[in-house]
Amino acid sequence: MQLVVARIGRAHGIKGEVTVEVRTDEPELRLGPGAVLATDPASTGPLTIETGRVHSGRLLLRFAGVRDRTGAEALRNTLLIAEVDPEELPEDEDEFYDHQLMDLDVVTTDGVEVGRITEISHLPSQDLFIVERPDGSEVMIPFVEEIVTEIDLEEQRAIIDPPPGLIDDRAEIVSGRDADEGSDEDSGKGSEAGGA
Numbered sequence: 001m002q003l004v005v006a007r008i009g010r011a012h013g014i015k016g017e018v019t020v021e022v023r024t025d026e027p028e029l030r031l032g033p034g035a036v037l038a039t040d041p042a043s044t045g046p047l048t049i050e051t052g053r054v055h056s057g058r059l060l061l062r063f064a065g066v067r068d069r070t071g072a073e074a075l076r077n078t079l080l081i082a083e084v085d086p087e088e089l090p091e092d093e094d095e096f097y098d099h100q101l102m103d104l105d106v107v108t109t110d111g112v113e114v115g116r117i118t119e120i121s122h123l124p125s126q127d128l129f130i131v132e133r134p135d136g137s138e139v140m141i142p143f144v145e146e147i148v149t150e151i152d153l154e155e156q157r158a159i160i161d162p163p164p165g166l167i168d169d170r171a172e173i174v175s176g177r178d179a180d181e182g183s184d185e186d187s188g189k190g191s192e193a194g195g196a
Contacts, residue, residue: 002038003099005030006059006080011072017051017060018072020080023122027059030082040079047080096151105157106131106141109149114167115139117158129158139167 005027009019024030031052039045048064066072084097098120106114106129119130120143127143141147141160150159 002081003084003097004040004079005037005082008061008075008078008080010076011069012055012060014069015062016066016068016072017062018066018075019058020061022059024082031059031061031080035082038081038083040081044075044078047075047078096153100153101129101151101158103156104151104153107157107159108167109159109161114141114160114162141166 003024005024006020006022009021011017012019020031022031031049033049033051035049036046037049039047049061050064051062053060062072063075066075084099101117101120104117106117108114113134115131115133117129118132118138121128121130121140129141129143129148131139131141133139141162147160147162147166148158149161152159
């Protein structure tokens with residue numbers, strides 16, 4: 001199975017290094033020296049990572065055969081794709097690969113169907129599930145432990161405990177009186193495994 005692990009950014013310096021936007025939780029495994037990666041567009045690859053280093057909080061890579069700024073700049077916006085065994089799991093049991101989460105049904109803790117995960121958006125502050133609702137609309141759900149209480153891969157579902165207002169129809173149900181009662185209930189809740 002092929003997974004996008006990074007997107008090449010702008011050239012850095014004059015010796016062929018590029019910045020990369022990392023899209024994997026395991027950059028040391030996927031983006032280490034010697035790794036051979038397919039690309040999108042395919043015509044720019046495959047690329048072999050020659051060196052990698054962190055500079056000012058950003059990962060910089062240099063690829064075999066790319067020796068100058070012009071060559072590095074020509075790679076800008078190229079997606080780097082790793083071949084991953086579909087049975088392989090992350091080392092941490094509370095982490096998941098994107099392909100494991102795609103198409104999971106999303107339901108609330110009380111069993112209400114929310115929709116299906118169609119995309120995972122990796123933002124600097126957190127990851128978001130993009131969930132397609134049954135009516136075709138989309139809702140964004142932060143992939144944090146407080147909201148995503150459980151990922152059940154066997155049942156192919158993500159169980160969420162959304163705060164009022166995160167999901168439109170739930171915001172309409174909560175009245176001022178219900179919100180006061182709900183805050184008492186929520187204060188005693190713990191959270192289970194989940195989140196990234």
